[in-house]
Amino acid sequence: MDILVEDSRENWLEAMDDEELLLMVNARFYEAFENGDLHSLDEVWSHGETVRCVHPGWGTIVGWRSIRKSWESIIANGQSIRFSLRNVVPRIYNDLGVIVLEEEIVFGGDQVPQIVRAVATNLFERSGSEWKMVHHHASPVMLNAGNELSYRFN
């Protein structure tokens, strides 16, 4: 006889493997970004003083306080932004989760949309049963890989 037990959200989380949890947190990061949801970004990120964030074309921002301010200003800018994530590759090294991926970013909303491409390296540290983002490095793709002989970018 089979007994059907209704899954609580907790049990469901326990049933997910480590990699699925990691991918879920990564997805929550981009959803929070799309939705301009600072509260979710608060939850996704580690609040340490050594966490790092590189927005495309920016320098490194160090520490959660400064990183949060950067998100505040990006969100306050009010621009519609939608992500398509491609080639999302997760890898877990004990207490560090690495996700590399390609971002196709659509800006615009009601205006004529503009599509740009970026690549990202996202790092997450295990904190208890959760993964917390400790590093986000996104960079603009301005050339087609392999089609340019020069290393120069300006």
Add this chain to the structure above:
Amino acid sequence: MDILVEDSRENWLEAMDDEELLLMVNARFYEAFENGDLHSLDEVWSHGETVRCVHPGWGTIVGWRSIRKSWESIIANGQSIRFSLRNVVPRIYNDLGVIVLEEEIVFGGDQVPQIVRAVATNLFERSGSEWKMVHHHASPVMLNAGNELSYRFN
């Protein structure tokens, strides 16, 4: 009575701690790049099919064969390039070493030198007693962090 034993290179390597070894391999990567030394790049990099490289402004190159070709073309370009590395921060998670840093890159040689800034996320996997590069993500710094309200980069 003290016995002075002449250090072999091997003993000297054993005396280095993990973080020093990691920093040394990272430094060798940039030296190889400056010197256009493909043989050293061969030694620094893991030769796996899933290693990844993002040159500034480029998309992701996957796998050592393709990555090596990109170095060949960059080196064949023959441009003089010198790095100053700043804020080099290493962190070790068991078998993964993470180094984030800022690159000040001087191009030019005999011509009028041009200085550009980049940030990099470099990942190294432990392979026996060595660290091998498995991920290099470098991106151009085109804005001053925090001075721009827009996330757009073009």
